[in-house]
Amino acid sequence: MARNVLVVGEFSEGEPSTTTHELLGAASRLSDGGAVGVTLLGSGASGAAAATFPAGAGKAFTNDDAEYDVFRSDQWLIAVLAAVEQSSPDVILIAQSTAGRELAPRLAFRLDTAAAMDCTMVQDEGGALQVTRPAYGGNALATYSFASSPAVATVRAKSQDPIAPNAGATGESVALPGVGESRTTVIGREKVEAEGLQIQDAAVVVSGGRGLGSPEGFELVEALAAAIGKDKAAVGASRAACDLGWYPPSQQVGLTGKVVTPDLYIAVAISGASQHMAGCSGSKTIIAINKDSEANIFKSARFGIVGDYKQVLPPLIEAIKAAK
Ligand SMILES: Cc1cc2nc3c(=O)[nH]c(=O)nc-3n(C[C@H](O)[C@H](O)[C@H](O)COP(=O)(O)OP(=O)(O)OC[C@H]3O[C@@H](n4cnc5c(N)ncnc54)[C@H](O)[C@@H]3O)c2cc1C
Numbered sequence: 001m002a003r004n005v006l007v008v009g010e011f012s013e014g015e016p017s018t019t020t021h022e023l024l025g026a027a028s029r030l031s032d033g034g035a036v037g038v039t040l041l042g043s044g045a046s047g048a049a050a051a052t053f054p055a056g057a058g059k060a061f062t063n064d065d066a067e068y069d070v071f072r073s074d075q076w077l078i079a080v081l082a083a084v085e086q087s088s089p090d091v092i093l094i095a096q097s098t099a100g101r102e103l104a105p106r107l108a109f110r111l112d113t114a115a116a117m118d119c120t121m122v123q124d125e126g127g128a129l130q131v132t133r134p135a136y137g138g139n140a141l142a143t144y145s146f147a148s149s150p151a152v153a154t155v156r157a158k159s160q161d162p163i164a165p166n167a168g169a170t171g172e173s174v175a176l177p178g179v180g181e182s183r184t185t186v187i188g189r190e191k192v193e194a195e196g197l198q199i200q201d202a203a204v205v206v207s208g209g210r211g212l213g214s215p216e217g218f219e220l221v222e223a224l225a226a227a228i229g230k231d232k233a234a235v236g237a238s239r240a241a242c243d244l245g246w247y248p249p250s251q252q253v254g255l256t257g258k259v260v261t262p263d264l265y266i267a268v269a270i271s272g273a274s275q276h277m278a279g280c281s282g283s284k285t286i287i288a289i290n291k292d293s294e295a296n297i298f299k300s301a302r303f304g305i306v307g308d309y310k311q312v313l314p315p316l317i318e319a320i321k322a323a324k
Helices: 016-029 045-052 073-087 098-110 217-228 241-244 309-323
Strands: 005-008 035-043 059-063 093-095 115-119 121-125 128-135 138-143 151-155 172-175 204-208 233-237 265-270 283-291 303-306
Touching: 005 073, 016 035, 016 093, 016 151, 016 217, 035 045, 035 073, 045 059, 045 172, 059 073, 073 098, 073 204, 093 098, 098 115, 115 128, 128 151, 128 265, 204 217, 217 233, 217 265, 217 309, 233 241, 283 309
Parallel strands: 005 035, 005 093, 035 059, 059 172, 093 151, 115 151, 204 233, 204 265, 265 283, 283 303
Antiparallel strands: 121 128, 128 138
């Protein structure tokens, strides 16, 4: 069934984000011949628009005003509503990002419709849109269809495939009206020091928990990640470990941390509380290393090693190095 789909895009340094490419891929598949639009807001938006056409957009709604560089949901809301008015979407796809989490419910409220958050699947099911999202901290999957239109859905990073780029594709750029007043004042911005591979982008995430016993325990976890490869593996941590000051909060995985979906998640001395699993249950394979054979993490793990990490990790690191 042909449907119009609008993607709320995000970009940095003139390039649409990876997630925007993924959302455009999902939008192209769902549209089935309908129109695919994308909104881009902030300095350089109209330049970034060019890259969205080969990725599946037919129309880009842009506003280059630097006011949009800092996300304020009330300002973004007005701009996205203007794009909605011009594109009459049946479906609006938004990244499950810091901006998307705040924008989607506000947008749904203003459009008198529903929002499904943190979807990992968006698909056509017999002509109707169906979305799937993890429930109960990732222990179950819930499938929803929409009784109202447009359907608003935030979509988890790396859950959708972009389309193969259509190099010759062109589209239309439409300038959105000027930026409105915001009721929010941003009083400061702090850039998190992020060196190397980010946990959301890593193919392998090795995470450490309170069972490491001390901050020094993370040296072995970091050594394991380094043995796997600095271009492949990044180090995460449980909230308990971060709260104890053993590892930076920017690396926390879970409900109140980051959601990661790597090919391989190695949980070292982590019990597997539901709030932690909410951040890693989408991993393709989970390996748990824990000295308690009854630990909850083993219920989610495909492979498990019962033992003290101090004994398990050194030979594992050596074996990985030797296998290279
Ligand atoms: C609202 C809310 C939000 C939360 N958000 C998050 C979140 O985002 N992320 C998160 O992680 N948590 C979150 N939590 C906390 C969560 O409930 C758990 O308390 C936390 O995940 C526990 O961390 P842990 O597994 O490292 O520690 P513990 O639960 O203390 O587990 C330590 C594990 O290490 C094992 N162990 C001990 N020594 C060794 C050893 N030598 N070798 C091998 N294994 C060993 C133990 O058997 C145990 O299983 C949240 C909680 C709440 C209430």
